Amino acid sequence: MEELLNHCRENGLRVTVGLRAILDALNAADLPQSLLDLEQNKELAKLCDRATIFRTLQRLEGIGLLRRLNFSHSGAKFSLNTGDGHKEYLLCKNCGDVQTLDISCPVHKLERELAESRGFSEMSHELTFYGLCPQCS
Amino acid sequence: MEELLNHCRENGLRVTVGLRAILDALNAADLPQSLLDLEQNKELAKLCDRATIFRTLQRLEGIGLLRRLNFSHSGAKFSLNTGDGHKEYLLCKNCGDVQTLDISCPVHKLERELAESRGFSEMSHELTFYGLCPQCS
DNA sequence: ATACCTGCAAAGTCTTTGCCTTAGG
DNA sequence: CCTAAGGCAAAGACTTTGCAGGTAT
Numbered sequence: 001m002e003e004l005l006n007h008c009r010e011n012g013l014r015v016t017v018g019l020r021a022i023l024d025a026l027n028a029a030d031l032p033q034s035l036l037d038l039e040q041n042k043e044l045a046k047l048c049d050r051a052t053i054f055r056t057l058q059r060l061e062g063i064g065l066l067r068r069l070n071f072s073h074s075g076a077k078f079s080l081n082t083g084d085g086h087k088e089y090l091l092c093k094n095c096g097d098v099q100t101l102d103i104s105c106p107v108h109k110l111e112r113e114l115a116e117s118r119g120f121s122e123m124s125h126e127l128t129f130y131g132l133c134p135q136c137s
Numbered sequence: 138m139e140e141l142l143n144h145c146r147e148n149g150l151r152v153t154v155g156l157r158a159i160l161d162a163l164n165a166a167d168l169p170q171s172l173l174d175l176e177q178n179k180e181l182a183k184l185c186d187r188a189t190i191f192r193t194l195q196r197l198e199g200i201g202l203l204r205r206l207n208f209s210h211s212g213a214k215f216s217l218n219t220g221d222g223h224k225e226y227l228l229c230k231n232c233g234d235v236q237t238l239d240i241s242c243p244v245h246k247l248e249r250e251l252a253e254s255r256g257f258s259e260m261s262h263e264l265t266f267y268g269l270c271p272q273c274s
Numbered sequence: 275a276t277a278c279c280t281g282c283a284a285a286g287t288c289t290t291t292g293c294c295t296t297a298g299g
Numbered sequence: 300c301c302t303a304a305g306g307c308a309a310a311g312a313c314t315t316t317g318c319a320g321g322t323a324t
Contacts (some may be wrong), residue, residue: 016280106244122230122268128262131252
């Protein structure tokens with residue numbers, strides 16, 4: 001947590017009550033959070049407004065602390081970029097359930113190759129699996 | 138094309154002017170199309186309304202003829218599911234340029250393993266790479 | 275002190291729906 | 300004929316912004 005705040009400071013963000021609260025909420029959640037999820041978080045709602053959350057998420061994404069996920073049929077969701085790699089997800093396309101996949105990223109090598117062959121920089125990727133969960137099958 | 142229409146018929150869709158036009162437009166496009174892209178397609182606009190396009194896309198997705206792609210910072214886009222596998226994409230996160238990747242899918246095996254280990258069915262996935270293109274770097 | 279951050283409210287953008295009419299099989 | 304599909308217009312859902320006042324540094 002203190003590490004996250006330092007990263008923010010180093011990148012010129014001011015450490016405000018809102019920033020702390022948002023980082024706390026993201027850190028506490030075990031699944032990616034949408035703007036709406038955060039807005040409806042009771043603790044957070046007491047401390048800041050939707051616009052603040054929105055703009056803070058933007059800033060955090062901007063400095064690379066946050067990963068943006070574009071899941072089907074739900075707005076963007078965000079998860080903290082912890083140092084130790086990222087997770088991929090498996091979603092049920094019927095009930096919307098989100099499961100986390102603890103797998104080592106299968107496309108890292110490909111990503112580097114692409115960057116080189118196409119002259120791209122600052123690469124990232126999004127890999128999401130969809131299907132019907134056992135209950136919905 | 139005739140093949141696509143047959144698939145539609147087999148799945149109970151009526152072959153209307155709108156359906157033909159939408160399939161044509163998707164078929165002609167070499168990149169995934171958003172609802173807005175289609176709405177603004179002059180040919181198509183003469184033949185059908187936004188609601189029609191929207192509902193037709195839904196139906197086509199429903200019968201598995203259409204793949205829905207959720208690219209960051211742009212609405213959903215759709216591409217026809219041709220028999221011979223699907224494509225993945227590389228997007229510039231600054232200018233929004235979309236490049237098609239002609240690579241054999243690197244996560245097919247993983248997808249099957251997941252289906253088995255987690256009891257999911259009707260699996261699909263979305264793999265998208267993001268980065269800064271040479272011009273935007 | 276000053277540049278950044280916040281709240282509020284309003285506007286944007288894209289998606290989805292209701293309802294009545296039209297037309298495919 | 301009967302039911303799916305279409306058109307129009309309005310509502311929803313989510314995202315984004317302007318501006319005036321507050322706050323971290």
